[in-house]
Amino acid sequence: MSMDKEMQDSFAMFYGMSQSLKGLVEPVDMEDEERVRKAKQVFLNKANRDTAINLEACVRCGLCAEACQFYIASEDPKYTPIAKLDLMKRVYQRELSPFRWLHRIFTPDITIGDLREFQPKVFDECTMCGRCSMICPMGIDIAEMVHTSREAMVEAGLMPSELDYMCREQDGEGTIFGANEELLNFRLNDLKEKHGVEIFVDKPGSDVMMLTSGLDIHLFTDALLGTIRTLDHLKVNWTLCSHAFEAANFGLLAGSDKTQKHITMRIVDAATEMGVKTVLTPECGHTYPAMRWAAAEISGKPLPFEVMTVSEFFGRQVMEGKLKLKKIPGDKVVTLHDPCKVGRHGGVFDEPRAIIKELGLKLNETESNRELNFCCGGGAGNFLVQSAAPVRKLGFQTKMKEVNKTGAEALLVSCGSCRLNFEAGKLNTGDTIQVDSIAALVGENLPD
Amino acid sequence: MTLLDFARGPAMQWALIIFLAGATFRLTGILLFGRKKPLSPARGNARLEGYKTIVSRFMPNAVFHRRIGTVHIMSLAWHMGFIFVVLFFQPHIVFFEGLLGLSWPGVANSIVMPVAGITLVLLALAFLRRINHPVLKLLSGAGDFATIIVTALPLVTGMLASAHLVLKYETMLALHLLSISLFLVWVPFSKLMHVVLFLPSRKRLGEKLGYKGVKA
Ligand code: SF4
């Protein structure tokens, strides 16, 4: 399904809104020394054995650059992954490494100038996609350390204003892009009226608590509809929770620990209170690691429910023979984008492929697929950050080169922000490939 | 005490002591950092993937061959050549026998010498790449160049000594032994420590991804 007129209009409006967040919040006022002190404190507090091994083991071979979407498109050494971690490394070497007394002689301390210089490196110039770790002969986890570096920037009051705005909205209202309970209800009623689906909100005794996202409420309503239709079809006992329906976690994306915890615990508490067995995350890539991996750590104990993302949930039903789908006629050739957060950082690979097979579609994989997949270019919240636009374009170029080689008519995605980034990228480059949601396709092809 | 006596005796002994103590200190310092156990249910076998990754990272995934295939093969050849020369040159085996009480069959000089030559050429190419490639220019510091020199010296002096070139054999042999001592001392303080650190670093990435059901 391509974007219909209604969705095109919503896209234009939503895209405009998402690109005008810059400057909506005042920059954080802080003394320079305080910024440096706070950033260092994060590096010191977050260091663990993994950090030590990673920072000590690098042989400076430069191969990580050869896996990074931004370097591949530009061949500009400034995008070298490991070089983005220079500040963290310096703090580690001077303060924590076993030979710190020696390093202090040769390694200069970090300054406010360094922090400002490195801010774009860890935000605009890295989507924490993790592909560089797949090539590194030492197996160094660069994305994880970029995340810590983002946390340091956040504490130093140097987060890009767009992400700051999103974090503040999530901290305050609990929403993104103003998609509050009222708007959710409007959207749900609209879907109910137009498509006759049954809607459940705050239903006691539910097995599955479904999350959605402001992106789907505003724009990708087909993904929301597809999910609801399929849950109904599978006779799943599901509900949305009126005070914990927003899945997005800009705290995780931006590196704000406080916001990440706050948002996570809102969902964990609601799901625990409702006694659900499963929390179903929508087509929102980063929500998956936020809930599937990080939520238990934040709670300090294992979660009393399991976490699945829609493509995983529906894919498993297909694999177990419980969900049959109508075949899409015409031997249509498609390709698949494994969102970094669901794929390389999530392990969900087989399930979406099972859905594609069940739909009778021919899957032409991109050369880099599954755990080696390229990012869409706008991950980790970068699709909202204005200053990241040129870098985003580079990432998109790298990705589309592989996509176009597949000869596919459609690109299937199970992440709203990847989808948004693909649509926006198409506008800028003139690419025309149709971009479809997997949840929407499933919902549209349920047997009668 | 002649230069050779010094190189064979106190220099080598001290180098070995510094090497062992330094490497142990650095490794222990790293491993003493804590790490939390994950609380979410695993999707895959983290431990198994950890061990698999130690081995699998010797070869890059096919998708990367076009971009790094040549460099990788050269790097692999360099490492293999170096290890081969260290382990299979007859006089080295005699040295190891004295040190460890263990010996194994050596390989004829007519094979070891060309391998050492190729290894040295590969090291020279690595040096040229480091001073020319924009990414490596950005990443490299004095330590990286020092490492290349410290690694090249035992190869150069060893080849000259066994070919009886430039200096008297005894003097060249002493220089060879001293360069090995320098190499040993340099290991704990430099990136040469990767000879040990590749184990925990590869294993850890494999575990982290394996836990999520992802092949590293
Ligand atoms: S590929 Fe790995 S070892 Fe090589 S420079 Fe990058 S992070 Fe360091």
Ligand code: SF4
């Ligand atoms: S995580 Fe992705 S975007 Fe960031 S440096 Fe590595 S490859 Fe590049």
